[in-house]
Amino acid sequence: MKKKLSVKKISFEVFGSLADLLIWQIALVGASFGQSGSRGVYQAFREADEVLSEINHHTLAATWHQLFKKRLLTYKKRENLYSVEITKFGLGRLKSQIPIYHKKRPWDGKVYLITYDIPEQKSNKRYLLRSILKRLKATPLQESVWLIPYNPREILNDFVNKNNIKASIIVSDIGKDGGIGETDIHDLLIKVYKLESLNEKYEKFMKKARSGKINLKYLLLEYLSILKDDPQLPFGLLPRGWLGYKAYELYMRILPKKFSI
Secondary structure, three states, X not given: OHHHHHHHHHHHHHHOOHHHHHHHHHHHHOEEEOOOOHHHHHXXXXXXXXXXXXXXXXXXXXXXXXXXXXXXXXXXXXXXXXXXXXOHHHHHHHHHHOOOOOOOOOOOOEEEEEEEOOOHHHHHHHHHHHHHHHHOOOEEEEOOEEEEOOOOHHHHHHHHHHXXXXXXXXXXXEEOOOEEOOEEHHHHHXXXXXXXXXXXXXXXXXXXXXXXXXXXXXXHHHHHHHHHHOOOOOHHHXXXXXXXXXXXXXXXXXXXXOOOO
C-alpha cells in the first residue's frame, strides 16, 4: 500500500493533475492497439500501465474523455488499428508542465534580497506576488523577505506597474562572497534551499536507476519530482559534490529515445 500511495503522490507532485499525467504517459509510451473502438483502446492502455492501474477506474475514464473533448488527445485509425496521439495543444500543455534541466544558467555574480510591504487589504496581490516569487525559484528567509540568485528586477517591475503597488517592493543585491549576518552566502543558500536533502534524493534516484530493479516510469517520475524542487542555482553557487548534472545524464540515458520533450 505504501508503494502505491507514494507513486500517486509523486505523480501529482510533478504534474498537478491526472490529465497532465495521462498526456505524459501517452508521450512516453504511446498507445497503439488493435482494437475495434476507442473504448477498447482506453481499456488496453489502462490495463497495460502499472502506474495508471492505481487510479480509480471511473476517475481515469472521465479524465480520458475530457482530454479528447478538449482536443488535447486524438485518435488515429489505420485499418483496424487505433492509436492515440497528442495534439498540438496537448503538446504545448505538456511542455509547460514538465520540469526542464537548464544546462545554461547565465549569472551576474550576485544574489538578491526581495523585501515587500503590501497592505492587508491587498492580500490578493500579496498572494500573487508570492506565487511569482515561487515560480522564479526565490525562497523565503522571513515572511516578507525572500532570497533569489537571479536578477528579478525586470519581472518584478512589470508586476508592480501592472498592479499599481509602487514603492512596496525593494530589491537589493549581495555579492557572491557576501553574507547575511554571520552566515556565508553559500552556506545560507545550502540551508534555505535544502540542497543537502535534494542531493541525497538525487543520489537515491541514481542508485535505483543503476540497480535495474525499479519500474522505468516510476524512476522517471521520481527524477522529475526532484528536478521540480531543484532551484537550479547558478553553477558557481552549487556546493561541492552536487549530483544534479550526473542525475540528469542518467535520466537522459534511461529516457526512451522517442520521447523528445
